Amino acid sequence: MGKTTSRNLKNSFITLNPSFFSNLLAVSPFSTPKKTSRNQSPNLNPLFFIISILILSTFLGIFILTFYPISQNSIPCSALSPSSPLSPILLASLSSIWKAQSSTLLHENPSLSSSTMVPLPPHGIIQSHNLSAEEREFWEQPNGEGYKPCLDFSLDYRKLSSKISKEKRKFLVVVVSGGLNQQRNQIVDAVVIARILEAALVVPVLQVNRIWGDESEFSDIFDVEHFKKTLQADVRVVSSLPSTHLVPKQSIENQIPFHVSPLWIRARFLHQLNEEGLLIFKGLDSRLSKNLPPDLQKLRCKVARMWIEGPYIALHLRIEKDVWVRTGCSTGLGPEYDEIIDNERLSNPDFLTDKLNMTQSARRLAGLCPLSALEIARLLKALGARSDARVYIAGGEPFGGSRAMQPILERFPNIASKEMLAREGELTPYMNRPSVLAAIDYIVSLSSDVFLPSHGGNMGRAMQGHRAYVGHRKYIKPNKRMMLHLFEDESISEEEFNTVMQKLHKYSKGQVQFRNNKFDRDVLAYPVPECMCKH
Template sequence: MVRPKSCNNNKLSYITVPSPSQFEIITSVTSSQHDPKQPLLISPKPNFKNTIKCLQNPRLWFLLLFAFTFLGMLKLGYYNVDPLNPISAAPCFQTVQMLQPQQMGLTIGEESGVGSKSISMIESKGEEGQEVSEFWEQPNGLGYRPCLEFTEDYRRSSEGVVKDRTKYLLVVVSGGLNQQRNQIVDAVVIARILGAALVVPILQVNVIWGDESEFSDIFDLEHFKRVLADDVHIVSSLPSTHLMSRPVEEKRTPPNVSPRWIRERYLKRLKRDGVLLLRGLDSRLSKDLPSDLQKLRCKVAFRALRFSPPILELGNKLTQRMRSKGPYIALHLRMEKDVWVRTGCLPGLSHKYDEIIRSERKLRPELLTGRSNMTSHDRKLAGLCPLNALDVTRLLKALGAPRNAKIYWAGGSPFGGREALAPLTREFPYFYNKEDLALSGELEPFSNKASLLAALDYIVSEDSDVFMPSHGGNMGHAIQGHRAYAGHKKYITPNKREMLPYFLNASLPENEFNRIIRELHRESLGQPDLRRSKMGRDVTKYPIPDCMCSSIVNRKSTT
């Protein structure tokens, strides 16, 4: 401790708080103000006169005010402090350079949930702070909540339906996971229409992925039976009384048939033979059904079809590992080779990759969906093509996604490998899939089982803060409805047809481009979609208002 010459010294540089055993204010002085012949001594006794003079110094009070202001700002959250990162205290309005873990002297262990991936970094808010906060903002749900109240007539007829042991419906469902889900939903509704017991659906071996999973491998069978116990009688297999029955097989059910058509077509034969076998149910049942049957659809999709315990356990672990890094985006990237072939579009990676897709399409022209007289460029402008990684990157940036946003990507391996994802990973480096998040050996029980792996993607994607598909499809539709039903979580539907001309306009300034893209997506990011304006659409994609009620709307309608 240095005895100061004067408390009014203009060269005072700092003041420290004394220990309990000492009662003097300690200051440091420059060597130019200290007599070099006089040694620096520690005062054995407190000098109260100097202490009083120091306390009268206005600079002391300024320093104290500054210290308390700084502490207050920390308390109120004006400084961003990441408990996992000891150097992350940074002013909100200061752009902070992104550091790699090696630069910080940090290593990532199992606690963060992601092998060698880097931990969550400091969020740079800067001038884009408002956009960043808006990006994570969730839509206004207008007070809508799940509402599956069935009518008295439905409940009264349920007793007879679930007790009937004379009629049984067998169904064989095909396709990928979400296509199978859609057919299972319709199978339950058809069983209810016919008053028949439903034998647990048979999953056809997928010819593309070779997945031989059964219903109980993917879904919780006992939960499925229990939830639907008051709607349809569900059995694991045909009873002995019907084992010798030759089922009536129907392969030619036309699209969008009504409940009346189903009764007139099948009920008489079902009563006569006892067993009806249906295949190819995809989009065969009308999307516009009576209210009770629409509610039954939602009950099956959102409540009864719960994934099996092993899938749920791992899916929830992966979700927690993403969640531990803060809010995250889930992308369903439709960039597989067969998607480019079927859509008539080109991946745009290089001439070599485009030629591979063209050659494959010539060899298998039957795979092409839609009009074949359109060029790939025309298809893209019409919004019929999946977004590639560059398109997704530009869209996310325009909508205000921060560079340090954590992204989970779902989907099969992209055509072109990691090179196809390069535009995304360069702009958004915190980029993970299930292989990145899983610990050693966790994915082994799911290997070579496409439906089970897709179920893991579904769980992590459904729970994300923001979800966006790069192209329409069964998974995107299922998650859109599920997120609305589960609490109106943000879902971005790329307005491809309207936005792509601006993507091709290289002369458009970035600020103007971002403004236009945000304006094109403003409605889809706000209030939930109501099915009233989308008749013919699946209620499991648009559950409002068929399966959800709003007290706000009801109050307005009664005033």
């Protein structure tokens, strides 16, 4: 590939900068925390201290989404549990890093048994005599009905793997776009499409995000070598195209219809791939069908997947500026803030998504708008979260700053975010790397005792499926359509409001939900029954 072509594709096939690793390794979880100013309280909450340790440890592992190699052999479901050394938990967390530090194994080569990265275990029910029944129920984890991960690929799949894993003539290049979780979904589908076409996959290219200006490379966020090893029995992954494969002009495919089947993919592209030896895809978001054959669904799951002093809640609070622009909703912060969003929306009409003919009021009542900080606070309180509950806020900078956050801060003062927990200047190198910052949020959210998103989207769906996959951790999905009118009903008492909220969310707290109950459900959000079976 020529230099011009490589630049146009935003080539991510580079080696990591050694100075980058030096900076990460300089961050020790045992470093002295920054001193508090005179205006700050010197009493540090144990949650803040320990999450700080975990976030610092995150940097030691060059984060996130590290893919763990799984044997392609058929494994009985009973052998696979979240605590098993061969458990197919593919997304990185901090526990293995912590174990490596404590056992002085940091410099040894990882093996199959020592490189497993899983979230730290939940605490279970709080042991306190002062909790009400509602408060105890809020923290109680679902039992999972015996469903545990089981990626037992078929014999035909494994026979074909010996050929596909050695492919050296046909290559697939994929350019992925969007935020971290949107990119993640496209990477999953890129692997599956490479398998369908029996092609080698070039490490995906991350397109510069036009909203945030994020220029992160694949290797900035994902562990490339782990990614390759994880998939070595499914698809051959290479860092770059060989010199024998030049990129022809007008070769990028970006007009793939939505929800296409494997048969359509093969019929449309297999001949071209066999002739030219190269395909370049761009814009894969939701292009591949959610309803795939069992082996390909398992492959999807395979690609895609804090123990602290006291339990904590993770909130994915979607109240950033771009969210208000894209959803077409009112911020609830006043006319001056809504005017800013309206002007942004008028200058970028293509940012607005879905139901363009609906009014803001109708859009909100239909459940298409994020919940505000006030609505989230009232919902948490109604479901049994006490005011002293520890809360981690995931998400970008809220539009409206402290004004937007004030309602939840007043009701839940024990709030932390990555910005609050990091030492001075520690996040500075990543302020223009939203995907890296989102990865930190993902790890801390995954290990929380309770997760609640204020809006749908890729992070919420990914977290729903991943939390089920690692032991059915509680996931509360707000029933916005049924509850929003209650927020505006001043005649309803607080006791009645709480009762209704508990009934509305009785079956939305992480219990097992089957993907086949509704058409086109995403296996990444609903891994039962394809990727999890009864123990």
